[in-house]
Amino acid sequence: MESFEGPVLTFSVVVADDHPVYLDALSRAVDAVPELSLAGTANDGAEAIDIIERVRPDVAVLDVEMPIYNGPAVAARIVALELPTRVLFLSAHRDGATVYDALATGGYGYVTKDASMREIQDAVLRVASGVRSIGAGVEHQIVEEIQVRAERHTLELTERERSVLELAVRGLTVAGMGKHLHLSPATIKVHLSTLYAKLGVSDRASAVAEAIRRGLVQ
The missing domain is CATH 1.10.10.10 (Winged helix-like DNA-binding domain superfamily/Winged helix DNA-binding domain)
Incomplete structure (x- = not known):
C-alpha cells in the first residue's frame, strides 16, 4: 500500500532586531527550519508592530532592546490588540529583573543571544507549539527575582x-x-x-x- 504523507505544518515567524548582521543570521536560521516560515523582519519596535499587526504571525522573535519601542513594549501591544502571536524574547541580558519584566509583558519565552542558532530554532519551535521556553542559564536568575519580589511584597x-x-x-x-x-x-x-x-x-x-x-x- 502506498503511504501518504501530508504537508508539513508550518508556523509563521516575524523577527525584529536592530543589529543588521544578527538580524540576517537569525532570519536565515528561522528560514532554514522546515516547520517555520519567515513572514517578515524589522529593525526597530515601530516597524515590528506594523508588520505584526498586518501579518499576525504565530511567533514574534523580539530583541529586548530596540529603538522607538523596545521588545516588551511591542509584546504589550500584541497583548492589547489580542493578536494570536506568541513572543520569544532575545537579549544579551540575563539578569533576573530584565527577564522578569520582559516576560511580565506577555512573553512566552526568553533566550539569551549567546545561545546557538540551533538552540534559538528549538526555542522558536517550542513557543510556536505553545510550550514556554526559558533559555539555559536564565532559570536560576528568574527564580531568584521572583523570590526577591515576593519578599519585597510581603x-x-x-x-x-x-x-x-x-x-x-x-x-x-x-x-x-x-x-x-x-x-x-x-x-x-x-x-x-x-x-x-x-x-x-x-x-x-x-x-x-x-x-x-x-x-x-x-
Missing part, C-alpha cells in the same frame, strides 16, 4: 521604620537619626531592633545590605 514596614531604614542606609548614627526624626536614641534603637527582626539579620550593616538587596531602598 514585608510590611511602618512609615517610621522605613524612615529609620533610609537614614541607616545614608550612614547616620543613632544620635543623628534621632535628631533628624525628633526621636530619642532609645526609640531609634527599638525601631532598629524591629527592622533587624523583620529582615532576618542581627546588625545594622546586614540590615542595610538586605534592604538594598530586596529593593526596599535605593
Whole structure:
C-alpha cells in the first residue's frame, strides 16, 4: 500500500532586531527550519508592530532592546490588540529583573543571544507549539527575582521604620537619626531592633545590605 504523507505544518515567524548582521543570521536560521516560515523582519519596535499587526504571525522573535519601542513594549501591544502571536524574547541580558519584566509583558519565552542558532530554532519551535521556553542559564536568575519580589511584597514596614531604614542606609548614627526624626536614641534603637527582626539579620550593616538587596531602598 502506498503511504501518504501530508504537508508539513508550518508556523509563521516575524523577527525584529536592530543589529543588521544578527538580524540576517537569525532570519536565515528561522528560514532554514522546515516547520517555520519567515513572514517578515524589522529593525526597530515601530516597524515590528506594523508588520505584526498586518501579518499576525504565530511567533514574534523580539530583541529586548530596540529603538522607538523596545521588545516588551511591542509584546504589550500584541497583548492589547489580542493578536494570536506568541513572543520569544532575545537579549544579551540575563539578569533576573530584565527577564522578569520582559516576560511580565506577555512573553512566552526568553533566550539569551549567546545561545546557538540551533538552540534559538528549538526555542522558536517550542513557543510556536505553545510550550514556554526559558533559555539555559536564565532559570536560576528568574527564580531568584521572583523570590526577591515576593519578599519585597510581603514585608510590611511602618512609615517610621522605613524612615529609620533610609537614614541607616545614608550612614547616620543613632544620635543623628534621632535628631533628624525628633526621636530619642532609645526609640531609634527599638525601631532598629524591629527592622533587624523583620529582615532576618542581627546588625545594622546586614540590615542595610538586605534592604538594598530586596529593593526596599535605593
